[in-house]
Amino acid sequence: MRGLQEIRTDIADIDERILNLYKERMQLTEELVEYRLAAGKKIFDFTPVEAFDFKNARVVFQGVEGAYSQQALQEFFGADTQSYHVETWRDAMEAIAGDEADYAVLPIENSSAGIVSENFDLLVEYDNCIIGEQIIKIDHCLLGLKDAELSDITDVYSHPQALMQCSKYLGEHPAIERHSLKNTAGSAKKVRDDGKKNQAAIAAKITADIYDLKVLAEGIQNNTSNSTKFIIVTKKKVFRKNADKISICFEIPHKSGSLYQTLSHFIYNNLNMNKIESRPIQGKTWEYRFFIDIEGNLTDGAVQNALNGLEDETEGLKILGNY
Amino acid sequence: MRGLQEIRTDIADIDERILNLYKERMQLTEELVEYRLAAGKKIFDFTPVEAFDFKNARVVFQGVEGAYSQQALQEFFGADTQSYHVETWRDAMEAIAGDEADYAVLPIENSSAGIVSENFDLLVEYDNCIIGEQIIKIDHCLLGLKDAELSDITDVYSHPQALMQCSKYLGEHPAIERHSLKNTAGSAKKVRDDGKKNQAAIAAKITADIYDLKVLAEGIQNNTSNSTKFIIVTKKKVFRKNADKISICFEIPHKSGSLYQTLSHFIYNNLNMNKIESRPIQGKTWEYRFFIDIEGNLTDGAVQNALNGLEDETEGLKILGNY
Incomplete structure (x- = not known):
């Protein structure tokens, strides 16, 4: 049996070799993206913009006057923004899909209760796009x-x-x-x-x-630092050029081990993954759709590589927004 | 610029070299575990058993007569098992912590609505251990x-x-x-x-x-193949020697990229990860505790390595059960 220190040195050596191979791999995949772009291929359907113009924007929120969603709306768009309210989150999604409103404000997660699962499901069902987020303190x-x-x-x-x-x-x-x-x-x-x-x-x-x-x-909430994150969604697939967060979702084939194989695309491309959620897929018992937030912009080569890789190995990859 | 096929071949070559390094790494980490075991170190606090003896077991469930939890209980332990019901899931956890019951049956996830988040939180709060699961069709x-x-x-x-x-x-x-x-x-x-x-x-x-x-x-549920997974928990930290699923949870330090660094322990040790959930940590705004299911047994070297690695790089690692 070799010495303990000797084994540890060998492991550290292997870790460094693995890391160097990942770096080499990233350069190669960037060459691949150059090829695709040179061939005039558009990889994603999103249009970059310098900034958003919210003048004359019509914004919809769910609930009645005084809802936390309305507070989030006023923080994000300004207090004098033209807004109206509907009864359900689905109604809000419908309103922007049907061009009755330009933007909708939806709660997506609370810092103590967790995700608003219905709105995750609605993001999958509707082809709307996240363009921003607003956090509101809940008391x-x-x-x-x-x-x-x-x-x-x-x-x-x-x-x-x-x-x-x-x-x-x-x-x-x-x-x-x-x-x-x-x-x-x-x-x-x-x-x-x-x-x-x-x-x-x-x-x-x-x-x-x-x-x-x-x-x-x-102040009767369990947690005194309780806040809710709202997303701002719109119909057009747009993103700010300096946006630094991407939300995606995908399903993975029902076989052992596929979850970590999938996540390896983020590791291969050196992308930071900040959040992961899973939701049951309706109609498929014990299969899941994953919702992941990564740092980056859709114009980055590493992001494009990771998303291309995911598209190959997952089902129903959807970019929910870059904001 | 090199040819497209050439780049693809290079990437495939790198992927194979990475895989081989992972294999080599696994053998080395197994040597490490042998060292620890030879030194008489107990890595985890769990005791392996050949099989469970449920004779004379006192089992508690939440709800009233006719609850789905009672159905799960009868499927798992048999219809003539000594059982009683309490008002809340917390009461059920208290009952086994206080030795009033030997086992508790708790719903943990529904195939269409998702996780029962309160029971995830209770698994963290109480030092009870999962020893089995039972799926019940919901109609x-x-x-x-x-x-x-x-x-x-x-x-x-x-x-x-x-x-x-x-x-x-x-x-x-x-x-x-x-x-x-x-x-x-x-x-x-x-x-x-x-x-x-x-x-x-x-x-x-x-x-x-x-x-x-x-x-x-x-049959008024949205999904006709709707089922709920129940967990069986007990006070003692025990596991069957042929158990093949491990549930763990941990918090990760609040810094960018730490989630995928953490998950790399499963990849390094070639462990299949079947499920990942995140829950907000009470009192820490926008920080998360992750709940992960992996395939394996606590006696496996690869499992011990991954868990040791996680213990180093995460906070509050807890093995919820091996079943």
Whole structure:
């Protein structure tokens, strides 16, 4: 048996040889891209722009007045942007697909509850493109009628994610029954419209003013640094020339080991992968679609190589946006 | 510029050299494990067993009589196993941590709605261990009072995942308001107890008999091949010697590129990775804990190497079970 130190030195030596081979491979794949470009081949369907012009943009969000989505919209586009709201996220996707709006604002992930899975699925279903993201700090309040006290409350209404984000607070009040509604601000509206002292909503503080409600408890989310990431989507396949994040998704053939073979394209091309999510593929039991964020721009050779490689080895590769 | 075919041949050649280096590396890391074992070092805290003895086992599930969890329990342990139910998944975890039960049965993922995120979080919080899994086909029904008709229904109660799994059916009946309850069978119990003709539950067909309800609609889930995976957890860190699946989780330091560096341990050790999930880390905004399933047994050298490597480069590596 050889010495421990000797084995460790051999491993370090192999690691360096592997790394050098990867570097060599990257140069070769860049030559491949040059060939493709020289042959006039367009690899992806996206058009680069210097900057976006949001003047006269019509923007749609889901929910009612006072929704967190509306806050995100105003932060991203400015407070005086022409906007309107629809009832469901699907309606928002339809609105831009059907040219009724230019942009839609959709929540995609919360820092404590995780992804908004339905919007991942809608990104696959619709051929819309992500052009930006906006993070909004979430501070949930328990809102009731003006004459209600906390002890009156027997029923609470909110979006399922908001209920999850306040699970500790609600766990300390086990007598309060939880009801899921489509959005937080809509829950506040319901409490106002129903006019029942035993009902409360979980929503943003600003919603209390809009719907004439009383703040029964403030900052009731489990995590005090709770924030939600919203994406801005549009119909045209465009990206800023200085965009540095690419979101893609793909399915992988149902065979052992294919996930890491697929991910090796990022390693081969020295690309940073920041996020990975999997979602079940509808109609295919226990098969998954992967959603991955990488750093880079669609004009980079390494990015083009990795995406070409993925296109060969995966199914349904879709570039969701470069932003 | 060299020919296209020439470049492709060079790339294929490099890929083969990389693969051979990986093989060489694996042999070296196996030598390392032999050293550790020879030095009497125990690498993981798990005890291998030939088989489990479930005689006299006390098993806990969440929900009420007729829950899908109870079906999973009976499939895995046998119909005459001593079992009882608790109100929440946390209660089930507490029951085995506190020795009130030997095993708990918890849903971990649905083939169409995705992961049961709360149970992933509980696996991190509690020091319990997965020893098996059981898949149950899910066939949701709309259940109402014996004298109710579909047209009477204005309110439907079920678990949020079940409501999501039936979103298409519910979307076709927009007048029916959706309410989240803790479980499907409990929703059926509520409809029976409330005795209101306008209420319905979404639950398994067998629940209709238990709670004396009528099946108003059958197989209403979006996906006809809908199934749920349940895990069997226990307090002791044990695994079957022929177990072939390992579930682990870890956090990665918040720096660019660390995710793929981490995953390279599976590639280096030639391990198949079947599943990857990320969940937000509570209290750390936009940082993630990754849950990964790999093929293998804790007694394999390659597995031990990969896990040792991960322990060096990640934080809070936890082996959730080998089953």
